[in-house]
Amino acid sequence: MPVRFAGKLVNMNFGEMQGPFIADVAALIFSFLDIPDKQSTAQVCRFWRSISYLPSLWRDVTVILPLDCTEELVRSLNRRKITRVNCSRANANDLSFLFSYLPGITHLSLSGCPHVTELFLKREIPKLYELQQLSFRRCCGLSDAVLEACGPCLKKLTSFTLEDCDNITEIGFKNFVKHLCNLEVLDLTWCEGLTDGCLKTLGECCVNIFRLSLRGCDWVTEVGVRHLVENLKELTELDFKWSHGINDATVKLVTKNLPGILSLDVKDCPFVTSDGIKLVTQFLPKLKHLSFGGGDHLHFANSVQDIETMFLDIARLTELRCLAFDFCDCISDSAMQGLIKNLPNLTMLDVGYMETVSDDTADLISSHMQKLESLSLSSQKLADRGVAAIASKLTKLKSLDLRNCEISNSGMARMAPNLKNLKSLILSSHSKLTNVGVKCIASFAKNLTSLDLMDCCGVSNPGVAILAFNLTKLRQLNLSFCKRVSNNGT
Numbered sequence: 204m205p206v207r208f209a210g211k212l213v214n215m216n217f218g219e220m221q222g223p224f225i226a227d228v229a230a231l232i233f234s235f236l237d238i239p240d241k242q243s244t245a246q247v248c249r250f251w252r253s254i255s256y257l258p259s260l261w262r263d264v265t266v267i268l269p270l271d272c273t274e275e276l277v278r279s280l281n282r283r284k285i286t287r288v289n290c291s292r293a294n295a296n297d298l299s300f301l302f303s304y305l306p307g308i309t310h311l312s313l314s315g316c317p318h319v320t321e322l323f324l325k326r327e328i329p330k331l332y333e334l335q336q337l338s339f340r341r342c343c344g345l346s347d348a349v350l351e352a353c354g355p356c357l358k359k360l361t362s363f364t365l366e367d368c369d370n371i372t373e374i375g376f377k378n379f380v381k382h383l384c385n386l387e388v389l390d391l392t393w394c395e396g397l398t399d400g401c402l403k404t405l406g407e408c409c410v411n412i413f414r415l416s417l418r419g420c421d422w423v424t425e426v427g428v429r430h431l432v433e434n435l436k437e438l439t440e441l442d443f444k445w446s447h448g449i450n451d452a453t454v455k456l457v458t459k460n461l462p463g464i465l466s467l468d469v470k471d472c473p474f475v476t477s478d479g480i481k482l483v484t485q486f487l488p489k490l491k492h493l494s495f496g497g498g499d500h501l502h503f504a505n506s507v508q509d510i511e512t513m514f515l516d517i518a519r520l521t522e523l524r525c526l527a528f529d530f531c532d533c534i535s536d537s538a539m540q541g542l543i544k545n546l547p548n549l550t551m552l553d554v555g556y557m558e559t560v561s562d563d564t565a566d567l568i569s570s571h572m573q574k575l576e577s578l579s580l581s582s583q584k585l586a587d588r589g590v591a592a593i594a595s596k597l598t599k600l601k602s603l604d605l606r607n608c609e610i611s612n613s614g615m616a617r618m619a620p621n622l623k624n625l626k627s628l629i630l631s632s633h634s635k636l637t638n639v640g641v642k643c644i645a646s647f648a649k650n651l652t653s654l655d656l657m658d659c660c661g662v663s664n665p666g667v668a669i670l671a672f673n674l675t676k677l678r679q680l681n682l683s684f685c686k687r688v689s690n691n692g693t
Contacts (some may be wrong), residue, residue: 291429370396413437492524518654585609629655649675
């Protein structure tokens with residue numbers, strides 16, 4: 204293996220040359236490898252295995268525990284001193300064995316896990332004293348009793364996720380968080396059993412929180428938010444998406460009391476109007492992430508002029524890096540152009556379900572927003588010319604969403620050669636896309652890990668086969684409602 208040493212390339216065979224210096228060089232090289240490559244190097248020889256299993260190379264790696272977890276795998280994780288584990292649908296026996304070999308786990312995610320009982324969680328989780336991040340998602344064994352048992356033992360916890368856990372009530376939550384004085388990140392997405400009283404306790408006990416998600420929490424009202432903004436002065440990221448109790452008065456409380464907010468998501472909050480967004484632009488000049496709009500906005504603004512003024516104000520938020528809004532069809536071309544020209548530093552732009560977006564808009568975006576890494580455009584007025592301009596000029600794109608656009612096979616042939624760096628691509632509901640266009644994607648977008656072709660009726664079994672053969676890095680593929688794809692194709 205050629206290695207640069209003292210300004211010269213030296214051919215080193217690590218299998219034959221061993222020693223501290225060679226081990227250090229090998230460790231440095233191996234540190235740049237991804238997880239599959241590290242695992243492959245461990246199979247070459249004993250020396251390479253010893254280097255590949257150095258704990259320093261796995262310090263920040265999160266291991267996803269497979270369903271067929273074996274004793275050999277757990278012992279291997281122990282040798283590498285793995286401390287970050289993601290367990291999805293694991294059973295109690297596997298978890299018990301895992302915890303016994305990895306008592307120093309610092310990051311643990313439990314998702315699903317239908318066979319993990321309340322008794323097991325009460326017994327095992329409190330033993331993990333080193334936990335810094337703990338995540339429960341749709342974990343049916345989780346209860347108030349589990350949280351009450353865990354709270355006093357998890358003093359080092361800084362991040363906690365409680366997503367879609369219906370068994371948790373106000374009592375259990377309060378008894379849990381009162382012990383977590385070091386908590387900095389909290390996610391309560393879709394936790395419907397909680398109340399504004401939980402936010403009061405949170406504000407009193409966890410004053411260091413800087414990131415809070417209350418997505419889908421309809422129980423959140425102005426009363427609870429007032430407790431938050433009066434006590435959590437470190438808050439910089441607030442997510443209210445899908446929370447129907449949030450309104451303009453709530454937004455006013457946030458903007459007036461927390462001028463340091465950097466990220467605010469009020470998308471699909473039907474009672475947040477253009478007046479609320481104007482308050483955001485007035486009092487949060489340092490805002491970096493703003494998301495608003497949604498399909499339920501029947502009374503978003505009193506007039507077209509109100510929306511025009513709102514977008515002019517948004518264009519003055521020069522610190523913005525991420526902007527997402529949709530269903531704002533009444534925005535004029537001039538307002539849209541002003542927004543694009545004045546926010547050249549955006550790295551993420553989501554303009555979903557806006558029929559005013561055309562090829563001309565796409566041309567403007569591609570000319571003025573060349574730092575974009577994520578772009579979402581949904582409009583039947585966006586066709587081949589626009590997407591070709593996007594693909595050719597926005598070279599930093601890693602995620603591209605073009606659902607419901609009018610892109611033909613020829614348009615796909617023009618854009619595909621410029622998608623070599625793309626990781627995620629959404630092309631759902633493309634009536635003109637056939638296997639010919641799919642072949643273009645498969646030939647050039649080799650780094651894709653996620654591809655969505657939902658409701659692309661022109662795609663059939665041969666197209667799926669081409670994807671399977673060429674896109675070796677693909678991890679997610681959506682073929683829902685693709686009527687010409689059969690079991691033989693998948």
